[in-house]
Amino acid sequence: MTPFTLHCGVAAPLLRDHIDTDTIIPSREMRTVSRSGLADGLFAPWRYSDVDARLADPDFVLNQASYEGASILLTGLNFGCGSSREHAVWAMMEWGVKVVIAPSFATIFRNNALRNGLLTIELATDRIQWLANWVATDPQINQLTVDLQTCSVSSEAGREKEGFQIDPMARSMLIEGLDEIGLTEQSLKHIEDFENRDQVRRPWAYLADPH
Amino acid sequence: MTLFDKLWEEHEVEALSERQSLLYVDRIFLHERTGSVALNSLLEHGRSVRQRQHAFCTMDHIVDTRPGRSDDTLMPSGRDFIVATRSAAHETGIQLFDIQDPNQGIVHVISPELGIALPGLSVICPDSHTCTLGGLGVLAWGVGSTEAEHALATSTLRVTRPKTMRVQFVGHMARHVTAKDLILYAIRSLSASGGAGYAIEFAGPAISALPVESRLTLCNMATELSAFTGLIAPDEQVIDYCEGRPFAPQGAARKAAVRHWRTLQSDADARFDSEHHINIESLKPQLTWGTSPQHCIDWDDEIPRAEEAPDEATAASWQQAQAYMGVTAGHRLSDYPLDAAFIGSCTNSRLSDLRDAADYLTQTGHRVAKGVKALCVPGSGGVKRAAEAEGIDAIFRQAGFEWREPGCSMCFFAGGESLGEGVRVASTTNRNFQGRQGLGVRTHLGSPLSVVASACAGHLLADMTS
Numbered sequence: 001m002t003p004f005t006l007h008c009g010v011a012a013p014l015l016r017d018h019i020d021t022d023t024i025i026p027s028r029e030m031r032t033v034s035r036s037g038l039a040d041g042l043f044a045p046w047r048y049s050d051v052d053a054r055l056a057d058p059d060f061v062l063n064q065a066s067y068e069g070a071s072i073l074l075t076g077l078n079f080g081c082g083s084s085r086e087h088a089v090w091a092m093m094e095w096g097v098k099v100v101i102a103p104s105f106a107t108i109f110r111n112n113a114l115r116n117g118l119l120t121i122e123l124a125t126d127r128i129q130w131l132a133n134w135v136a137t138d139p140q141i142n143q144l145t146v147d148l149q150t151c152s153v154s155s156e157a158g159r160e161k162e163g164f165q166i167d168p169m170a171r172s173m174l175i176e177g178l179d180e181i182g183l184t185e186q187s188l189k190h191i192e193d194f195e196n197r198d199q200v201r202r203p204w205a206y207l208a209d210p211h
Numbered sequence: 212m213t214l215f216d217k218l219w220e221e222h223e224v225e226a227l228s229e230r231q232s233l234l235y236v237d238r239i240f241l242h243e244r245t246g247s248v249a250l251n252s253l254l255e256h257g258r259s260v261r262q263r264q265h266a267f268c269t270m271d272h273i274v275d276t277r278p279g280r281s282d283d284t285l286m287p288s289g290r291d292f293i294v295a296t297r298s299a300a301h302e303t304g305i306q307l308f309d310i311q312d313p314n315q316g317i318v319h320v321i322s323p324e325l326g327i328a329l330p331g332l333s334v335i336c337p338d339s340h341t342c343t344l345g346g347l348g349v350l351a352w353g354v355g356s357t358e359a360e361h362a363l364a365t366s367t368l369r370v371t372r373p374k375t376m377r378v379q380f381v382g383h384m385a386r387h388v389t390a391k392d393l394i395l396y397a398i399r400s401l402s403a404s405g406g407a408g409y410a411i412e413f414a415g416p417a418i419s420a421l422p423v424e425s426r427l428t429l430c431n432m433a434t435e436l437s438a439f440t441g442l443i444a445p446d447e448q449v450i451d452y453c454e455g456r457p458f459a460p461q462g463a464a465r466k467a468a469v470r471h472w473r474t475l476q477s478d479a480d481a482r483f484d485s486e487h488h489i490n491i492e493s494l495k496p497q498l499t500w501g502t503s504p505q506h507c508i509d510w511d512d513e514i515p516r517a518e519e520a521p522d523e524a525t526a527a528s529w530q531q532a533q534a535y536m537g538v539t540a541g542h543r544l545s546d547y548p549l550d551a552a553f554i555g556s557c558t559n560s561r562l563s564d565l566r567d568a569a570d571y572l573t574q575t576g577h578r579v580a581k582g583v584k585a586l587c588v589p590g591s592g593g594v595k596r597a598a599e600a601e602g603i604d605a606i607f608r609q610a611g612f613e614w615r616e617p618g619c620s621m622c623f624f625a626g627g628e629s630l631g632e633g634v635r636v637a638s639t640t641n642r643n644f645q646g647r648q649g650l651g652v653r654t655h656l657g658s659p660l661s662v663v664a665s666a667c668a669g670h671l672l673a674d675m676t677s
Contacts, residue, residue: 017525020503022642022645026646031288081404082339083642085244086245108353169227187225191365194224195366202467204465204471
């Protein structure tokens with residue numbers, strides 16, 4: 001996983017609540033068995049006025065020239081609800097999204113994001129609206145800087161600064177770009193000890209290996 | 212202690228921080244949509260499945276449900292998922308319920324049916340509806356493919372501990388009101404993010420009175436509250452339900468299990484971080500009008516007006532939803548003719564669901580209205596065989612329903628089969644998101660009873676008394 005420390009980029013507002021993963025990447029856009037080839041289907045129901053012909057809908061924020069190259073998404077509460085499909089995170093990252101800022105996230109989406117190095121930040125709705133308003137005056141100039149070392153989102157050379165909170169474990173995973181499986185494998189002794197104790201306590205929970 | 216606290220502590224291998232623990236995962240279930248990614252990534256990293264006898268896989272999401280099916284699907288690349296999953300399952304040595312397996316079916320239908328999910332176990336699946344299994348008192352939650360890979364490699368997951376919530380249903384359920392109506396009403400009352408950050412225990416006399424399959428329906432949609440999971444304390448009914456299932460303990464092992472299962476309930480003095488009481492005394496069947504499960508009303512209510520919305524953002528979201536759904540505020544759902552009806556999915560494809568709908572057809576003698584395409588898709592090979600033994604397939608067919616092979620089918624678009632743009636469907640599924648059932652499809656969620664009644668009426672209806 002690529003480590004995340006600091007990111008500066010264009011922020012785009014998608015200020016709707018409850019944006020679900022079927023909208024982020026519809027099932028019909030998940031055509032390959034791999035993690036790639038998904039960016040084209042990102043937000044397909046909103047991004048295209050004709051999905052099959054891939055006609056861009058000029059009203060959709062990510063299609064507008066002023067928000068070209070957007071890498072930070074400002075959005076509404078419960079972002080990423082619904083299906084557990086990790087493809088939603090993969091599609092966003094492949095398209096170029098690095099940070100999502102919302103009042104709240106669906107748990108599975110947040111966990112998926114963390115495990116892929118996509119930073120999710122929770123800020124209050126009114127602060128997100130303020131950031132969106134500031135960005136909107138000139139999105140290409142009014143870029144946002146997200147600093148995971150200091151846990152802050154700042155505008156215009158740090159004149160306006162919003163602090164955010166993040167789970168310390170999640171923060172160090174992102175900063176160090178840790179492989180979580182590798183990390184847990186260091187706890188193998190604990191896992192084996194647990195199983196030895198647990199097989200006495202819950203013998204019925206363990207199935208025999210038929211092989 | 213709450214039931215959730217007990218389950219958490221029983222599975223805690225190691226506390227990693229104040230809020231995060233390494234939890235032991237007893238069973239892992241995969242399907243061809245998200246499972247092949249996890250298995251292939253595991254193999255690419257040179258790892259193996261740590262406890263392969265505890266990992267299972269089924270074909271449900273993409274597999275065709277039309278009779279005479281093969282590996283091919285309407286989505287041209289669907290076959291790739293099926294072939295890749297089969298090959299990865301064989302390479303890792305985990306048990307696969309393949310297309311022709313008599314026990315193949317929807318993951319959350321077959322795992323209780325086969326005794327793979329049992330009270331007191333922890334079960335994960337890269338699928339958000341894994342919370343279904345909470346209906347048996349299983350600590351079960353949905354994850355992404357990367358976390359599934361972690362669980363396959365280590366038999367554990369690093370989990371942030373959710374807070375606890377209890378939702379008590381107070382009052383008696385009226386006739387024709389089902390578990391589906393209870394959970395839709397709970398989502399309507401608490402909102403689609405009302406359970407965010409919580410593990411929810413559903414309780415109260417109405418819950419104790421629910422049959423096991425209805426409890427699975429109720430917990431299935433805990434994810435639609437954005438909850439970590441839903442749970443119901445296992446009782447004697449659940450203990451009986453588990454007896455004799457292929458992967459369930461037998462003999463002395465069952466005795467030990469039953470002793471353990473009887474401890475799985477919240478203590479009388481248990482404290483929850485949040486408590487809600489929902490009165491269901493005069494509850495009517497629920498139907499959704501919009502594009503979120505919280506866009507839900509009594510079947511005979513008016514579709515809400517934007518000016519009644521609590522705030523501007525909600526008003527805007529109602530207007531967007533109404534435009535997509537082609538419905539008008541102030542009208543009733545029964546004003547809109549129906550194009551299709553779907554009975555199936557991990558929410559409502561079990562034998563009792565099919566019986567409910569078939570009983571309605573037999574008792575009323577009604578047939579599917581002209582111009583309505585109606586489908587019934589049993590949740591598993593087991594459900595299908597049991598239904599056919601009772602003649603339920605014949606009742607559905609004679610009434611004008613298609614009778615399909617087990618799978619997720621039109622719950623969403625995975626296999627490439629869709630109803631068509633602008634089509635209005637009454638559906639026993641769990642999500643009415645924009646485009647969920649195919650591009651432009653308009654989904655109205657309801658119980659099997661509401662859906663069968665609507666299919667016969669030719670418009671949205673849940674008044675079983677007429």
